[in-house]
Amino acid sequence: MRVALVGNPNVGKTTLFNALTGAHQEVANWPGTTVEYIIGKVRSGAVGDLIELVDLPGTYALTAYARDELVTRNFLLYEPYDAVIVVVNAASLERNLFLALEVLELTPRVVVALNMVDVAEDQGITVDAAALSRRLGVPVVPTVAARGVGLTELVAWMERIGGREVVPINTWVVPYSEELREVLDPLASQLAAAVPGPGIAPGAGDSRARGLTVSPVVAGAQPAAGVGRFRPEWMALRLLQGDEEVTREVRVIPQGQAAVQLALSCCAQQAGVQVELGNQALALEPAVLERLRAQHEEFEMRIADAKYNHIANLLADCVRRDPLAKQTFSERLDKVLLHRFWGYPAMAVVFFAAFWLSFVASAPLSDWVGNGMGWLGQLVAKGLAAVGAPAYVQSLTVDGVFAGVGAVLSFVPYMAIFFAIYQLLQDSGYMARASVLVDRLMQGIGLHGKGFFALVSAYGCNVPAMAATRVMENHRDRLLANLVIPFIPCNARLGVMAVMTAAFFPGTRGAFVMMALILISLGVVAGSAMLYRRTVLPTDPAPLLIELPSYHVPSVRNILIPTWHRVWMFISRIWMFLIWATLLTWALTYFPMGAPVGQSYAAQVGHWLESVGRWYGFDWRLMIAILFGFVAKETTLSTLGVLYGAGTDGSLGHLLTQAMTPLVAFTYLVVYMLYVPCLSTVIQMRRESGSWRWTAAGIIVNVAVAFGLGLLLERVGMVFGLQI
Amino acid sequence: MRTVQLSQLSVNAEAEVQDLAGPPQFRNRLFSLGITPRSRLVLVRRMPLGGPLEIEVRGTRLAIRRHDADRVWVCVVG
Secondary structure, eight states, X not given: OEEEEEEOTTSSHHHHHHHHHTTOEEEEEOTTSSOEEEEEEEEOTTTOOEEEEEEOOOOSOOOSSSTTTHHHHHHHHHSOOSEEEEEEEGGGHHHHHHHHHHHHHHOSOEEEEEEOHHHHHHTTEEEOHHHHHHHHXXXXXXXXXXXXXXXXXXXXXXHHHHTTSEEOOBSOSSOOOHHHHHHHHHHHHHHHHHSOOOSOOBOOSOOGGXXXXXXXXXXXXXXXXXXXXXXXXXXXXXXXXXXXXXXXXXXXXTTHHHHHHHHHHHHHHHHTOOOOOOSOGGGXXXXXXXXXXXXXXXXXXXXXXXXXXHHHHHHHHHEEEOOOSSOOHHHHXXXXXXXXXXXXXXXXXXXXXXXXIIIITTHHHXXXXXXXXXXXXXXXXXXXXXXXXXXXXXXXXXXXXIHHHHXXXXXXXXXXXXXXXXXXXXXXXXXXXXXXXXXHHHHTTTOOXXXXXXXXXXXXXXXXXXXXXXXXXXXXHHHHHHHHGGGSOOHXXXXXXXXXXXXXXXXXXXXXXXXXXXXXXXXXXXXXXXXXXXXXXXXOSSOOEEEOOOOOOXXXXXXXXXXXXXXXXXXXXHHHHXXXXXXXXXXXXXXXXXXXXXXXXXXXXXHXXXXXXXXXXXXXXXXHHHHHHTTOGGGHHHHHHHHTTOOTTSOHHHHHHHHSOHHHHHHHHHHHHHSOOOHHHHHHHHHHHOOHHHHHHHXXXXXXXXXXXXXXXXXXXXXXXXXX | OOEEEGGGOOTTOEEEEEEEOSXXXXXXXXXXXXXXXXXXXXXXXXXXXXXXXXXXXXXXXXXEOHHHHTTXXXXXXX
């Protein structure tokens, strides 16, 4: 049995999902998109059968406009399922029931989970679930997902509805006005005749008041394929609203064409357009088409209006609202956190704590992991030496295999801490507020407030920063953020930059140089974002609306489960790449066997790359460091150390100052800071953008900007005879 | 009864939505979030630095950018 879980964002849908499924979850990627949905298993005692629960992305409606709502819509339209749980927030039913009605129009096999009834009661809102159930014609189960209240009843209804023991009546859900019904009814009956129904007899008249009809299980009453699965009433509504996708679907069924034409002629009539509607309605003049579209929109508005009217009636009968004397906790907190002055320092404190914990406090943990792997490698090497294994096997083990595994595992501590904090900020409701506070600033570079946290966290590590762009609902916004994040220097790069800066520009000058570098990166981020916006990624016409949910304390389980998923996703995708890359760099520096580093294959590649490096004054060693830095930027200093023959005594800085001028060093730092961060970032970018083409484009722009700007700086510096 | 843009509303004022201008995607998104003609909303606060407006509509709090709020025409109530 397969059950879909839908709901508005911020209604506790995922909390409910976690409470129902526990640890039995797997993440699936929607084919062709970056949107993920999670499948969990619910154990049900009664049936002895596993219920497969699908957690669909939060959505406000089932229209086909926003690309990000499409995953949920497409699942409900085209995928097989036995029942739908619509999760609604009891504290804001008026808005939440809109989606519930949209789903009910699509399928009657619905269970409504009336979640957060405790929060609602705190706000003086009491919902009569039984009355609401009678009015909606489907079960309504009050739940408090965070405390596991109402789950047993929910599962029981899921089984009854999904197992078709109870078949809710198939009829109009919303009492549309006479005016609309005059248009809708003939359309629906035409569609009902044209489409073989899903095996449920349409209810006659107004049967909502009668509630559920219990009927024996119909053997083999599987949902029909294609449009046959849709309710004729629903199709009628969508045709009238000018839903292009549904219109296309209906056109292909026998007699569907007639229904489409009927809808169009209704529209034309209402719009006062006199047209002969042949089979090719699309060949109409643009002006007429425009009027028809406007009429479709008018219908859409009237249908939405009717839904909200219906909801208002439902609420009048089923919800009691006691006036609140005191302000809610959220309102009091917002007085400070969204204060026009104190809001910003408060945000700075929260974000600073978040990043300090993720990237500074976790550093010793990462070191332990790295050192632990190194120690383990040495141990194994000793063992290998004892049994007389050849030198290259020992080197392969220590510098290849164990170094590679260490590189993967050293990511884990800060990824885990970062994602846990990210989830905490999200779930508590603070992230939405912070986004709103900085929205105006981000708008300047064509991004929006929700991308702020991701961009700032990129200074820690680009990889989780890219994952953090998921908070933006719009695909284009996410893509844009992912394309510019690599220009932000991460911890590893900042470390290398600090060492080189200290060597070349001692004292106060070093601080200015670092500052200049950071400003250059900021400029590149802003400039490239604006350029992407103007050229390939124009702003979506949909407005940016950020919901500000009430604050609440998230449960530990709701923090840990997604954190685990994200870390595991990263590890499982990255480890093969990183280990092969580490092995390759090892092989390049180790072979030909016995040769000094200066004659290794790596050196040969470096000499070949020097033809490019010469433009900048970079020697082959610097080029190799750039190339190998792609595997992991953390290794750059050790690579340079090996290539320049520096010991562990910190002589690298001295050797570097002898090898190049400060101007060359500065150019190198700029190039190093801006070019593709590392292999992990590329893989993460592929995952977030969902396309290799965008990833490749991003990398090419990255490298081009880094080397282009480097060359420019170098040449300008030369002209002015700059010695910095 | 005067009709103004949502962005012109004063803080804590209650208003009834009159009309929504803008492309279909824009209007549709507002519909699904409960901002429909004849719905009631309250302007809760204006974010600093010309940032978004916080409104309460149908029992939920939303932030809407000023230039988006320019396209929502409302009528002050009471």
